[in-house]
Amino acid sequence: MSQFSSEDEAELQSLLRELLKSVKDRISGAPSVECAEEILLHLEETDKNFHNYEFVKYLRQYVESSLGAVIEEETENFTRGDGHAIGTGQDTLVHAVTKRTRESAKYKQMMQTLKQTMMVVVESLINKFEEDQLKKEEMDRKSQHEQSSSHYTDNCSDSDSSFNQSYAFIKHEQLQVIAEKLDPSRPREVRLEALQSLCYAPPSDVLSCESWTGLRRNLSAALTDPDPELSDKVLQFFAKTFSSSPLNVTKDIYSSIAKSLEAHFLYHKLSFPSGSTSIDANRPDMARLLKQMRLMNDFQKEVTTFWIRHPEKYMEEIIENTLSLLALHSEQGMSSPGSEKSLEPIHLISLLDIKATWFKKWMHGYYSRTVVLRLLERKYKSLIVNALQQCIYYFDSCDSVREETLEIIHSLEHQQIGPARRTLYTSKELEFVYFVHSLCVLGRLVMYTNGRKLFPIKVKKRRDPVTLTDLVVILINIMYQHPKPSCVETTHADSLSPTNLVMEVLRTLCDRTECAVECLYKIPLIETLLAPVITLLKGKLPKLNSLESALTHTADTLARIATTERGLSLLLYDRNLVSAEGESISAAHVIVQFTQRLLAKELHVFSELEIPPAVSGAFIFVCRQMYNTCEGLQVLRPYSLHECIAKAWRTTSSMSERVPTPVPGAPPAMASQELQSVAAWEEMLLDNLLNFAATPKGLLLLQQTGAINECVTYMFSRFTKKLQVSRCEKFGYGVMVTQVATTAPGIAALQSSVNLLSSPHAVWELLGHRALPNKAEYNLREMATSVLDLMDRLIIINSDAKIHSLFNYEQSHTFGLRLLSVLCCNLDSFLLLESQYNLSELLLQGQRDNVTEPPSGEGEFIIDGLSVERNHILVRIGTVGGPYERRLPSRALQKGNDPYPWPIVSTYPLPKYYILDVPKTLRTKQGIKDN
Known part of the structure; x- marks a missing residue:
């Protein structure tokens, strides 16, 4: 395919025209011809669709057919070593083959043929452009004589063809004529004709011309003209400019519109x-x-x-x-x-x-x-x-x-x-x-x-x-004035509701510390938030259009305030609120009193109203943000809120249990929606009970309610679903699980769900007086189902059967030794394991067995992951003290000739290397303390 036929030239001309149509927006927005040429030269770098254009695909196919054989030949020469010496690597080979290909005779012949053909194609396109231009001007002259109200055009450099329009560059003299035609003193038809021509011209040429100042003034006058067709044409030109021009150009257009509107409103008063x-x-x-x-x-x-x-x-x-x-x-x-x-x-x-x-x-x-x-x-x-x-x-x-x-x-x-x-x-x-x-x-x-x-x-x-x-x-008072929703509007998405808009602002302020300090952590604001609550505690009904909505949003805002240290301190300790009894108390007391009344249904003003559980749950959540901390729990403890929540949970739980089994044909005792509501309320109460476990004293209160087993089961169900604790807590259940696991009742409740060994009480509860299975054979599919199984299969590996039951012995045993290292950090846990399973001797034997077998003499210790981990545990359990009293070996190897300089422990006592002499200064200080 070295030569182009007439059909090939026609196809190239068509493909080139299509390419130019695809990039016409880029070219028409160029301020000059030189810029348009630069855009085309760098099109591959700036256009992600470059390789999808048919013209590019055609050229690629032509190059491959012309030079494919040359490239293959040169590549074979270099791979056989027949070519000049080149370095290794694919990039070097590509450069070498490319250089030899460009020096070949076929490449020069291909380039010469391609240049000659493209010159013919481009010349043909230019001739076609000139023919279209002459036809266009002739049609414009005829159209002006036949129908003056039809399309008004000017003899500027444009055409009906989108290809020709994309290459239109208007002359400055023509723009000067257009500016004169746009003068307000000219007839409407002349001005409309000028605007039509202006819309065809590239905005960059218009805005860079010398007559732009006068043109801009006349455009502003046309923008305010009562004739809608004139103003619409100006807006059409402005819109085109906004979409295809840089900011230094569009700012002038924007300023023209803004000043035009400002002048209109100043001199033409529009009645409201x-x-x-x-x-x-x-x-x-x-x-x-x-x-x-x-x-x-x-x-x-x-x-x-x-x-x-x-x-x-x-x-x-x-x-x-x-x-x-x-x-x-x-x-x-x-x-x-x-x-x-x-x-x-x-x-x-x-x-x-x-x-x-x-x-x-x-x-x-x-x-x-x-x-x-x-x-x-x-x-x-x-x-x-x-x-x-x-x-x-x-x-x-x-x-x-x-x-x-x-x-x-x-x-x-x-x-x-x-x-x-x-x-x-x-x-x-x-x-x-x-x-x-x-x-x-x-x-x-x-x-x-x-x-x-x-x-x-x-x-x-x-x-x-x-x-x-x-x-x-x-804003809070506006939120309180939320209108009562009608039955028709309950499903309507009121994103424009004042209440929702105010809550968006309040949530944003709560999420930003500086904003919350300056705007929210103020006594007047807390008083406003709690005003309806205090009114209800006094036995009166506040003047609110929607009591449920107001109370729910109030609780949401208070909960967000309580999540921060400063907001919590404000609620707990600033005693500037007047209670229902007339005494000065803090906001926390008002909130917990109201929550108690809600749970016990002791608010008489609600006897005629149906307050849904969501309101009670919202205020329990506010209390939860307080009793999640030691300080908040200390303030709320006299109210025995944990007992109130537990009582409400038992009542709700009994309601759901008493629902009879549905009988075909009989009416349901409780609607499905009501059942879902009861289940959700029960889950909400259990969730709030569980959060008492966030503090040690709260965990004791949770244990006293007798609902710790249900709470742990609920926590595990949420944990397995990877659900967030709540909308305010940013941590997972790990902190709470650790807290629960530090007590014997807590670890007993966790045993059926999770296995944690964070305290000696937990270790004793799960491993005390329990012997290892030590089976003669283990099935490969047999999984560890308890802590005891974990000890038997991964930590205390004392038989070949246990080794062969693991798919990856070294990795599994390393994990078990790491777990053992954590357990042995607590002296009580270590003594229990040592007395039951003789851990020290097991680890020492493992070190002695891990040696080479030379032809004669004693073998050397093999340094691997298991021996390093065992060495670390042996030193940790064989010594006591801090960094000044003992030296713990590292778990990582070092670079150099001696990657592991620490002595291997295979017998007791430990090498003296690991026991440090206490400095005299520390001994002196210790002696002074003892005296």
């Missing part, structure tokens, strides 16, 4: 809907503003992915233009309900981006967050003031407004703006989306140190500035 009136998104002026704001918002959310690669001044310009626009706020906007207000930019962006995703993304990275916070502090603090004022307004609003929240949430949950979609929005909906947007902005702001420094903030109708604590108290 009142009463039953609504704003119509299809109204021409409103549709134009929403489209511009949508384009801005989409750019705001995408720009964070690449602005760090550009100078900070570009980012700062974008941020400042945004904040300047959103900070526009008339005096009427802060007035009381009922007075005339103006529609502002913040209302539109709240409608388009309800949860302030743009602000969250800008605050995520330190690079942009620093600029945002600096500008908010110095120039645009009014934006935060207005957001705070909106949250206060929602909190102070009348009950009728809050009762309509569910209806508003339902209407906004899936709202979209556009054709054939919802277009009317009432004043209450606008106020609500502004509140949600403000809440999300404030929640993100207080996450960061410099954001919290903006507080306290002075707002209208409040004598004192609003502090961080005041803000969180307001």
Whole structure:
């Protein structure tokens, strides 16, 4: 295939055209022809689909057919050694074969043929381009005469062909003509024609031309033109620029849109809907503003992915233009309900981006967050003031407004703006989306140190500035005002619910130590959280729209506070709360008293209400975060909470046991859903009982309840499923298992589930007075099922039958010796094992047997993993003291001629090498202590 036929040239031309179409976006975005050439030259490095293009596959096949024989011949020559001397290695061989191939005559012939053919193909493409251009210009002239309202075009360098468009480069003179045609004094048809031509041109050429300043001014004028077709064409050009231009270009476009909107809102007051009136998104002026704001918002959310690669001044310009626009706020906007207000930019962006995703993304990275916070502090603090004022307004609003929240949430949950979609929005909906947007902005702001420094903030109708604590108290009160869910809405996902939004903020603050210290660990906040609880303890019903929801969220927040040392101290020791009896007590006492009443069902105000077990479980969980620690258990111990939980567990357990066996045809005694609820409540109580085992004293209390066996069984079932202990504990069950295993009742309960030997009590319970099986034969499939079996099969290997029963004797026995080393760290455990199984003699015999067999004389000790491990155990059990009194041999070998310099122990007493002389200074100090 050294020569190309006419069919090959036609195929190459088609494949090359397809390749250029595939990369047209890259080429059209290039600022110059030279840049476009560089893009094509480095296409293999930048395009992951390079080797999938048909043109590339065709060239690869051509090269293989032309040079395949040459490459194979050269490779054979080198592998036989017939070629020049080369180094070893595949890379060296490849380089050598490549060099010889490129020096061959066939390679030169192939390259010459390929160059000539490609020149013909490219020349043919250029001629085709010129023909298409002439046809296009002729069609444009005819079209202008026949139908002036049809597509308006200019004789700039573009074509209907996507291939030709991708190679279109507009001249500066043509751009100057377009700028003149876009002048507001020109007729509508002329301006529309210029905009159509501008949309065909590459944005990089437009933005780099000398007439860009005037062109930008005229584009801004067209953007505000009442004619929707003109403004839509400008937005179309701006959108194309955003998607294909670098930040130094798109920032100018973004600034144009922002300043255009700012000027519109400054000089054209838009009335805010009142009463039953609504704003119509299809109204021409409103549709134009929403489209511009949508384009801005989409750019705001995408720009964070690449602005760090550009100078900070570009980012700062974008941020400042945004904040300047959103900070526009008339005096009427802060007035009381009922007075005339103006529609502002913040209302539109709240409608388009309800949860302030743009602000969250800008605050995520330190690079942009620093600029945002600096500008908010110095120039645009009014934006935060207005957001705070909106949250206060929602909190102070009348009950009728809050009762309509569910209806508003339902209407906004899936709202979209556009054709054939919802277009009317009432004043209450606008106020609500502004509140949600403000809440999300404030929640993100207080996450960061410099954001919290903006507080306290002075707002209208409040004598004192609003502090961080005041803000969180307001948010908690908003959470308490959660409207009663209706039956229809129970399955509706209300991600816009004020309660859920507030809880997101509170959880975020709890998870960040600095935020929690400054915002949550305050007495006023704890008082607000516990206000409904104290009211219930007094026998009164608090004024809450949803008692169950409020109590559950309160308990969730208190539990998160109690997980930290400082938060726990605040709950346990700050006695600033007034109890139902009128005495000053800490929050912990209020919580445990309320929990006791819930478990005993002694709250009379609940007699008419059905409070689900979830509420009781939530408050038990708060107590659990306290009694998981020694300090918390000491404070809660007088209340005998473990007995209350155990009593409730037994009651629930008996209920589930009394459920009769279902009989076909008979009505069920208890619904399946109710059965599941009872089972879940029983499991929850058992789980909380189990967590008393987190401390030694708590383990004693758990043992006194008589439920330790059930708790351990439950723990093992969760452990085998690899379930987390709870949403607040970051450790697994290992700590708790270790705690349980330190007592005789605990290890007895663990024996059926897990096997731990962490204390002499556990060793005695499992191995005391128990002889080893020492069978004559062991089945290969016989597994160890107890601690005694483990000792027999892996540790005390005293017969060939035990050795042959292990698939890998050395590894298995090493594991057993490591376990024995841990056991022998406790003197009581070692003495028990030594008295029953004579461990020392067994280990010494193993060392004596592990020698070479020379023709004459005594053999030398073999240094392997088992002899090293046995040596370590023998020294450990044969000496006592610390690092100044004995020298323990290492378990690892050393580099050099003597890899194991420590003497091998095969008899007692131990070599003196391992026993250190006590320094005189230590002896003197010891003598002084004895005197």
